[in-house]
Amino acid sequence: MNEIIRSGTALLPYAVETFPPELNASTPGKPVTATLKVVVGAGLTRSVRCDRLTVKLRIGEGAAAWTGNRTALDSGVVGGESPGQGDGWTKYDGYPEGDWQVFEFEPTTTAVFDGNWRLTLNVFHIEVNSAPGWAEFQLVEKTSTGGTTSDKVTNAQVQKAPSAFIFHSFHPKDLLVGNGDRATLLWQGTQDAAYTMYWGETHEELNFGPDQPFGQWRSPELHTPTGFMLQARYTEDGKTYERTLTTTVSVIKPDLELRHLTVNGTLTAKGAVTAEGALTANGTLTANGTLHANGDVNAVAAAGTVRIRELRGPYGVALRVNSNTEFLVNNTVTVNGNINAKGGLTATENNFVRIRELRGPYGEPLKINSHTQFLPGNDVTVNRMLETKGLLRLSGPTELLGQPQSWSLTWNTSRTFTAPTSGLAIGHVYCGGGNRNPMVTISSEGRTTRASALKFNGPERLGYETAVLGIRKGKSCTVEFKDSGGDSGSGWKSAWFIWIPFGAGSLSL
Numbered sequence: 001m002n003e004i005i006r007s008g009t010a011l012l013p014y015a016v017e018t019f020p021p022e023l024n025a026s027t028p029g030k031p032v033t034a035t036l037k038v039v040v041g042a043g044l045t046r047s048v049r050c051d052r053l054t055v056k057l058r059i060g061e062g063a064a065a066w067t068g069n070r071t072a073l074d075s076g077v078v079g080g081e082s083p084g085q086g087d088g089w090t091k092y093d094g095y096p097e098g099d100w101q102v103f104e105f106e107p108t109t110t111a112v113f114d115g116n117w118r119l120t121l122n123v124f125h126i127e128v129n130s131a132p133g134w135a136e137f138q139l140v141e142k143t144s145t146g147g148t149t150s151d152k153v154t155n156a157q158v159q160k161a162p163s164a165f166i167f168h169s170f171h172p173k174d175l176l177v178g179n180g181d182r183a184t185l186l187w188q189g190t191q192d193a194a195y196t197m198y199w200g201e202t203h204e205e206l207n208f209g210p211d212q213p214f215g216q217w218r219s220p221e222l223h224t225p226t227g228f229m230l231q232a233r234y235t236e237d238g239k240t241y242e243r244t245l246t247t248t249v250s251v252i253k254p255d256l257e258l259r260h261l262t263v264n265g266t267l268t269a270k271g272a273v274t275a276e277g278a279l280t281a282n283g284t285l286t287a288n289g290t291l292h293a294n295g296d297v298n299a300v301a302a303a304g305t306v307r308i309r310e311l312r313g314p315y316g317v318a319l320r321v322n323s324n325t326e327f328l329v330n331n332t333v334t335v336n337g338n339i340n341a342k343g344g345l346t347a348t349e350n351n352f353v354r355i356r357e358l359r360g361p362y363g364e365p366l367k368i369n370s371h372t373q374f375l376p377g378n379d380v381t382v383n384r385m386l387e388t389k390g391l392l393r394l395s396g397p398t399e400l401l402g403q404p405q406s407w408s409l410t411w412n413t414s415r416t417f418t419a420p421t422s423g424l425a426i427g428h429v430y431c432g433g434g435n436r437n438p439m440v441t442i443s444s445e446g447r448t449t450r451a452s453a454l455k456f457n458g459p460e461r462l463g464y465e466t467a468v469l470g471i472r473k474g475k476s477c478t479v480e481f482k483d484s485g486g487d488s489g490s491g492w493k494s495a496w497f498i499w500i501p502f503g504a505g506s507l508s509l
Helices: none
Strands: 002-005 014-019 033-040 048-058 074-078 089-091 095-097 100-107 111-113 119-127 133-144 150-161 167-172 176-178 182-189 194-199 202-205 216-221 226-236 239-252 267-269 273-275 285-287 291-293 405-408 413-418 423-431 438-444 447-452 463-471 476-483 493-501
Touching (some): 014 150, 033 048, 048 119, 074 089, 074 100, 100 119, 167 239, 423 438, 438 493
Parallel strands (some): 267 285, 273 291
Antiparallel strands (some): 002 014, 014 033, 048 111, 048 133, 167 182, 194 202, 226 239, 405 493, 423 463, 438 447, 438 476
16 A cells, blocks of 8 residues: 545645555565655655654454554664754654554754655554454644644545455556457455456456456457456445555557647658648648548638649549638639539629529428528428537527436436437435445546445435536446445435436436
8 A cells, every 4th residue: 555644634645655565464474564754744745843743553353453462563764854844753652542552753952854865654564453343543643733733633544455356467468459459457465355446447357268268358359558456345334445566557559539730841641631620731741541521621721732643532522611611702612513512602783592492412491510600580491300500699598308317226227218318417426324325427529427425424424426418319327326434224324316418309217
């Protein structure tokens, strides 16, 4: 473990880790000896004066204690040698204080932590006891931001997993895979633990059997470098212990997604190039394959010229003008085939555009794909779908034909439906019990959003969270309500699902 902890009253942050990094309770045949390491001042953004630091370990044979042998413990301190850092720190022999063993560390002169240096406190030779649980410790700092220093306490704990819970060596079989290939991830651990794989915004609960051997998993096809996180959960005597490992797989010639790309020289594309927005080249743009531009293709240089040998439509048919095009005034443009205008088609200087019949690109009734103005006072009726790929501006009132619907979700279940219209799927989760983490997850078309109402003990920390996902008409959507912390009980938590349609049609859930 390597965890940054802070308390509400303490001024100093602490980075805590142990060696071994993950602790197990001892057994007669496999005793565990550990070291606790506390790094002081990590991530600090202000100056804090300090006259003393104290580390207290819980002693005993229970689940909340570290060890029953307090006499074996020893301590050490590293850092703080320079002026302003304490001019050297003294560590004192540990002494008992009830159920605690206390280790004190004092600087020669008042130390000032400012984020530019670190002090490391160690407690060695911890003979970990045999009771799984969470070992407690306290960090006491005598600090201030100015004036007299005073004691401030930070309470913390470290997981001691049962000796049967093992999880390590998570890594890819191959660090580098080809674009579109799948990676094989390997690990070692306790087979009867529950495992969840996370990557991107997706996760998968792993189930092992003849077709899925334990200790390995095949990823989906990868097109970009991808990070993976594997979480193991092991339950014993009603308590759930968690461990998490991460790894990364690189991709040869990965796909790139960029916000801006400026090309000042030659850009050569050996395959199809698709531009969803404006495509601008200040130099030569050469495409050995098909060049598709769903937005504008502009010649931006002074007196820039676009030279085209022959204009053809996507299937070799007559020219289709898909954006705004200006021709020289007084020149005649003759088109022997079709003119398909996805932008404006305007007759200027009192000229007329004579159209015998308006049809779509495949003979279907007219589709209006750009800005269109109608005479004032006239009604426009559309008996089929009205689709706009740009702005739809309404100056008058609008009406929502469909009524919002809501359901109470059943604990530890998932429901799947097909959207009768496009709309918003809203999940709301509530937690009123301590140390529980109920979660509502909404998924559709490979997209997932979730809301987790984490609740700690105390009436002031009630948990309410909401997840929202837009759903397209006719697409499948799944709503799931469960507890990510492993709590199998249904009490102290509730969830609701709300459907707001963008049209007429009710939803069956």
